[in-house]
Amino acid sequence: MTNVIEVEDISKRFTIHHERNQTLKERILHPRSGSSEIFDALSDINFTVEQGETLGIVGHNGSGKSTLLKCICGVLKPTTGQIRLRGNLAALLELGAGFQHELSGRDNVYLYGSMLGFTRKMVDAIFDEVVAFSELEHFIDTPVKFYSSGMYVRLAFAVAVNVNPDILVVDEVLAVGDERFQAKCIDRIRHFQREGRTILLVTHQADTVRAICDRAIVLDHGNMIADGPVTDALRIFRGRLLGDVTDHRPGGAGVVTIDGLTAPSGSFEVRHGGNLHFDATLTCDHAVSGNLVIEVFTRTGLLVSRNDAEAAPVSLRPGVNKIGVDLADVPLLDGVYDINVGLVEPQGATMLAWREKAASLQVLYDGRSSGVVAIESSVTQW
Amino acid sequence: MDEPSTAGQRSLVASPVRVVSARASLRTRLANLIERRELLFSLITSDIRIKYKGSALGLFWSMLSPALTLATYYLVFSVFLKNGIPLFVVYLFAGLIVWNMFQSAVSSATGVIVDRAGLVKKVSFPREILALSNVGASVIYFVIQVVVLAIFLAIIGHAPAWSFLWLLPISFLALYLLTASIAVVMSAITVYLRDVRHLMDVVLQLWFWVSPVVYSYENSIAPALRIRGLTALYFINPMTPIILTFQRIFYVNTTVRSTTTGLPLHILPAWSMTTFAVVNLGLLAFAIVLFLVALVIFGRLEGNFESEL
Numbered sequence: 001m002t003n004v005i006e007v008e009d010i011s012k013r014f015t016i017h018h019e020r021n022q023t024l025k026e027r028i029l030h031p032r033s034g035s036s037e038i039f040d041a042l043s044d045i046n047f048t049v050e051q052g053e054t055l056g057i058v059g060h061n062g063s064g065k066s067t068l069l070k071c072i073c074g075v076l077k078p079t080t081g082q083i084r085l086r087g088n089l090a091a092l093l094e095l096g097a098g099f100q101h102e103l104s105g106r107d108n109v110y111l112y113g114s115m116l117g118f119t120r121k122m123v124d125a126i127f128d129e130v131v132a133f134s135e136l137e138h139f140i141d142t143p144v145k146f147y148s149s150g151m152y153v154r155l156a157f158a159v160a161v162n163v164n165p166d167i168l169v170v171d172e173v174l175a176v177g178d179e180r181f182q183a184k185c186i187d188r189i190r191h192f193q194r195e196g197r198t199i200l201l202v203t204h205q206a207d208t209v210r211a212i213c214d215r216a217i218v219l220d221h222g223n224m225i226a227d228g229p230v231t232d233a234l235r236i237f238r239g240r241l242l243g244d245v246t247d248h249r250p251g252g253a254g255v256v257t258i259d260g261l262t263a264p265s266g267s268f269e270v271r272h273g274g275n276l277h278f279d280a281t282l283t284c285d286h287a288v289s290g291n292l293v294i295e296v297f298t299r300t301g302l303l304v305s306r307n308d309a310e311a312a313p314v315s316l317r318p319g320v321n322k323i324g325v326d327l328a329d330v331p332l333l334d335g336v337y338d339i340n341v342g343l344v345e346p347q348g349a350t351m352l353a354w355r356e357k358a359a360s361l362q363v364l365y366d367g368r369s370s371g372v373v374a375i376e377s378s379v380t381q382w
Numbered sequence: 383m384d385e386p387s388t389a390g391q392r393s394l395v396a397s398p399v400r401v402v403s404a405r406a407s408l409r410t411r412l413a414n415l416i417e418r419r420e421l422l423f424s425l426i427t428s429d430i431r432i433k434y435k436g437s438a439l440g441l442f443w444s445m446l447s448p449a450l451t452l453a454t455y456y457l458v459f460s461v462f463l464k465n466g467i468p469l470f471v472v473y474l475f476a477g478l479i480v481w482n483m484f485q486s487a488v489s490s491a492t493g494v495i496v497d498r499a500g501l502v503k504k505v506s507f508p509r510e511i512l513a514l515s516n517v518g519a520s521v522i523y524f525v526i527q528v529v530v531l532a533i534f535l536a537i538i539g540h541a542p543a544w545s546f547l548w549l550l551p552i553s554f555l556a557l558y559l560l561t562a563s564i565a566v567v568m569s570a571i572t573v574y575l576r577d578v579r580h581l582m583d584v585v586l587q588l589w590f591w592v593s594p595v596v597y598s599y600e601n602s603i604a605p606a607l608r609i610r611g612l613t614a615l616y617f618i619n620p621m622t623p624i625i626l627t628f629q630r631i632f633y634v635n636t637t638v639r640s641t642t643t644g645l646p647l648h649i650l651p652a653w654s655m656t657t658f659a660v661v662n663l664g665l666l667a668f669a670i671v672l673f674l675v676a677l678v679i680f681g682r683l684e685g686n687f688e689s690e691l
Contacts, residue, residue, distance in 0.1 A: 014689055051393070051394050071402060074400075074402045075503065075505065077685050082403035084400070084402075085399065085400045085401075086394040086395075086400075087394040093505070094504045098501055098504070100428055110424060111425075114421040114424040115421060115424075115501075116505075117507070120420060166397070
């Protein structure tokens, strides 16, 4: 396969001015005043993306993922290293960043198209599709300053996806628009994937990555700490997120670890519609209370269920604790599922402990339905 | 990885490779500029659209306004402020269109990157295009003003110097490149030193008065300069030869008879066509080099835009 993106030893260093000396007077009077700080947003990032791949870039806030994306798009110049790109690229960094408020939607489609690097002729060819996709037929000749923020974003997204770029770069923009429009966007991205186009997606939502990407890289404080299949990368991402939490916990509070899950029957096997009981073993060095979170995933990485943490409060004593968990009326169909277990603070924000793939759940099902869950259906002919 | 179905998607094996790195060579920068010319045209048209948005006469204003200026000057200089120069309005307007193009482009481009920071930080394109789009808009107004002047000359029955007309594109190209170079460099400097904007307003005013627009070079200051040996100093200003060329083309006469005293007046230097050609070609060569230097300077400065905007 052809490499469409080759990122070689990319580093990006920012100088952060704490006191800006931007006027001539200040520069002359205080040439050295105003402290500045050097901040390495990215250090020595290397990876390649093949044609047709969908790569997720995940990382917590400030990990450098947006900086990396901006370098790939050419908005920022890397301090060292180089990025080699094949084919044309459309970036959805901030939707509608190039719009001119005074101009009509129509004019802005052409202007935005040319900013993305497409000729007038190319935009002419897709103009009707853009308008149809954005659902702004009645407002296309209205100045965009009268648009609602949703309309604004819809128009920008419609341009970017309809110019049919070879590489589409998306930065957390899927969270815009109503649910129906979001579904439409995801649909369009899948269509791009089927066409063998290359997609780069930046997000901190693990679910989006799991749902869309083939591969993911994880950034942490400007370093690339993982590059591989989505599930592996996300495990590392979660682990690092948790690591951060334990590092920064105030007041010297201790550590909680999830040692594992044990099933009394010795196996995590359950019949479809049956119940399963298992125990979670947690060790902590001080009394702590929290809520137990149970996630069930398919082997393909689809989230089947995440229970509401508030429903399962537990209080742990120092030492080893055993907590019983009951899964009732398991509606899953035949297959193997992964169980992730975590402990979060009662307020729900901080994760105290997490264990990916704590157990594999085997579901036995004799029926003929296939899929993940059984939905009772009956057919009546009138 | 599975072989993806490539329906509707071309293979990119043969596509040219674009490189993003800290330094781009001048050749790459020029290639990028040429590749993105469509954006330049879109920005120019959208600038002009916005300027005349909501006005009933639209772009007609850009014609009407110089026409009214011309009519006013005609009235003022032939009735009230008689300086003895016949058809002074033609002399004045020939220089003024050159100056207007330079001045409007440079003063609007100086702050353009700061003003469009949102765009610069979010969308990838050669940033020089922002400054160049302001120059482009000025070129359009320049062309309109030349048309207005041509119509005016036709009405009053004053023929331009046809044999010199071929110098017009050369002189204009030199003017364009000179304006673009200064606009591009100033737009980048303003990102670091915001005062430059205000400084530029003052500099442009002074510059206007050291250029022979409202006074006749040959008649009012050339003798004084010649005596002191400062002629070369005056010609350091690259606007001077361009303005003189335009005046020579449109005003035509180098020596006229004063309408008030009846004595001969030397209005323009009595250079031969060869002199004008050499001066303009030399200036064009200088402007080309200057433009390339401006792109290099811009390239050095743009690397840190994001930490200043």
